[in-house]
Amino acid sequence: MVSDPDRPIEAVRRMLTDLLGGPDASIAHRQAQAAAFAAAQPPLPAGLTLTIEMRRGVPVERLEPEGTPALSLLHLHGGGYVMGDPAGSRGLTTRLALTTPATVFSVDYRLAPEHRFPAAVDDAVAVYADLIAHGADPARIALIGESAGGGLAVATLIAARDQGLPMPAACVALSPWADLACEGASHTALHGRDPLLTRGILLEMAALYLAGHDPADPLASPSRADLTALPPLLVQAGSEEVLRDDAAGLAEAARACGVAVELRIWPDMIHVWQMFGDLLPEAEDAIAEIRGFLRSATASPPGPKRAGSSPP
Secondary structure, three states: OOOOOOOOHHHHHHHHHHOOOOOOOHHHHHHHHHHHHHHHHOOOOOOOOEEEEEOOEEEEEEEEEEEEEEEEEEEOOOOEEEEOOOHHHHHHHHHHHOOOOEEEEEEOOOOOOOOOOOOHHHHHHHHHHHHOOOOHHHHHHHEEEOHHHHHHHHHHHHHHHHHOOOOOOEEEEEEOOOOOOOOOOOOHHOOOOOOOHHHHHHHHHHHHOOOOOOOOOOOHHHHHOOOOOOOEEEEHHHHHHHOHHHHHHHHHHHHOOOOOOOEEOOOOOOOOHHHOOOOOOHHHHHHHHHHHHHHHHOOEEEEEEOOOOOOO
16 A cells, blocks of 8 residues: 555544554553543534433443434444543444434443453443333344444344344444454554554453453454354454454354345555544545445344344
């Protein structure tokens, strides 16, 4: 790839490099920057209301557009299981709420090292189960997450299926961290081209979250799981990110289990570029693709119930 310093993606690269100081920035520095970024969010766009609610003891940020949207999105933020919160993901969630349109339930799940695996999965499943218990139609629910949240979204589906909960209509995994052993070739092949992550920093985060637990556990690394009976899946990743092969591996595992999968590797894009809609035309294009996928997945009436999809 030949870099053009005038391209929007290069401006985003420079901004992220200035913010972190490099992809090997310490976890403590990342946590401080993530907290500052979340605190500095601009006012909500017109037409949205924000409510903080508790669902089975889990804090949830509810973004509701005007009208009565037919779709509910359960959102899981990124941050390597050790940082992040719903506020830090509003660049994505507010756009999805307004343009899909959808009510977004962004889960403020517990973080490591204070709360280790599988705390994040338990919290996400609890919120999903609570939505259904309070009358939400699973055929009008979709899960979406970025980075660690992308892997967590699929892990949530696995856990929900195994608990006998009905499956939602669809799932979207953006730049998913789907193998906590970090064994994909892109972890080394793209070292230095991803401005946000390296294999080393990912392994540090994984160690804090797993606390000695086997990274091959399907609820930690869903690309290693049996994904049978999961709903349609859209996976987006950038060609320049170290998690590119996590995305490809997740899609391959899902296809092998008969899941309908759309995998899109976006040329020249970096980790979670979808968050930068104000700066990147490719981010708006990616969100448009997500919107089309969600509308298609929820347009048809649900088919016959499958194994693992009976009501609770």
